[in-house]
Amino acid sequence: xxxxxxxxxxxxxxxxxxxxxxxxxxxxxxYLFWYRQTMxxxxxxxIYFNNNVPIDDSGMPEDRFSAKMPNASFSTLKIQPSEPRxxxxxxCASSHVPGRDRNTEAFFGQGTRLTVV
Amino acid sequence: AQSVTQLGxxxxxxxxxxxxxxxxxxxxxxxxxxxxxxxxxxGLQLLLKYTTxxxxxxxxxxxxxxxxxSETSFHLTKPSAHMxxxxxxxxxxxxxGAQKLVFGQGTRLTINP
Numbered sequence: 001x002x003x004x005x006x007x008x009x010x011x012x013x014x015x016x017x018x019x020x021x022x023x024x025x026x027x028x029x030x031y032l033f034w035y036r037q038t039m040x041x042x043x044x045x046x047i048y049f050n051n052n053v054p055i056d057d058s059g060m061p062e063d064r065f066s067a068k069m070p071n072a073s074f075s076t077l078k079i080q081p082s083e084p085r086x087x088x089x090x091x092c093a094s095s096h097v098p099g100r101d102r103n104t105e106a107f108f109g110q111g112t113r114l115t116v117v
Numbered sequence: 118a119q120s121v122t123q124l125g126x127x128x129x130x131x132x133x134x135x136x137x138x139x140x141x142x143x144x145x146x147x148x149x150x151x152x153x154x155x156x157x158x159x160g161l162q163l164l165l166k167y168t169t170x171x172x173x174x175x176x177x178x179x180x181x182x183x184x185x186x187s188e189t190s191f192h193l194t195k196p197s198a199h200m201x202x203x204x205x206x207x208x209x210x211x212x213x214g215a216q217k218l219v220f221g222q223g224t225r226l227t228i229n230p
Binding site (some may be wrong): 064095109 | 160166220222
């Protein structure tokens, strides 16, 4: 498997523009996570899905952020309108839980470095 | 709620010296614990994990960690540092029934020749 694939790797946009980040999880994984990494706040969980259904979006900073998972092989994180403080590296990760009682590790993509100017 | 504290945002050791990166967690239920490594401009890669069973777990690249419930700790060690170990290391916790990972702030490891 090619791993978790994110696109684009780098995105530079102007304040006020819409930004869409994309993620293809590992085939067969039933959990998908979106994380944001900044120097000030470290790694923050924004939202995660189980079987394409959002389970916890309490980390989404505000209404400008939205995430969707229309099918098991694709997810998007959208920021509209974007602001300079949204500049960060955004990671997508996926995992598969083989049984009810076992937690497993998440596999991370390479990340999208977003710069809002 | 779970939380993770990594003591020391920067650690510097000499090549060949012992590496010790500290991690303490807070959880009201038995935790699952993970160490990830991040190389520059890369995603996170799993080093090792503790779920149940043996409290001393071995991972990739010669790293190991020991789960100590009484100390709520999961420190990462490697007997002899190599230049290629220079990276950022993250400790993370999750709990049964909640697949999401909560990460510590990370520790940047520098290896001196």
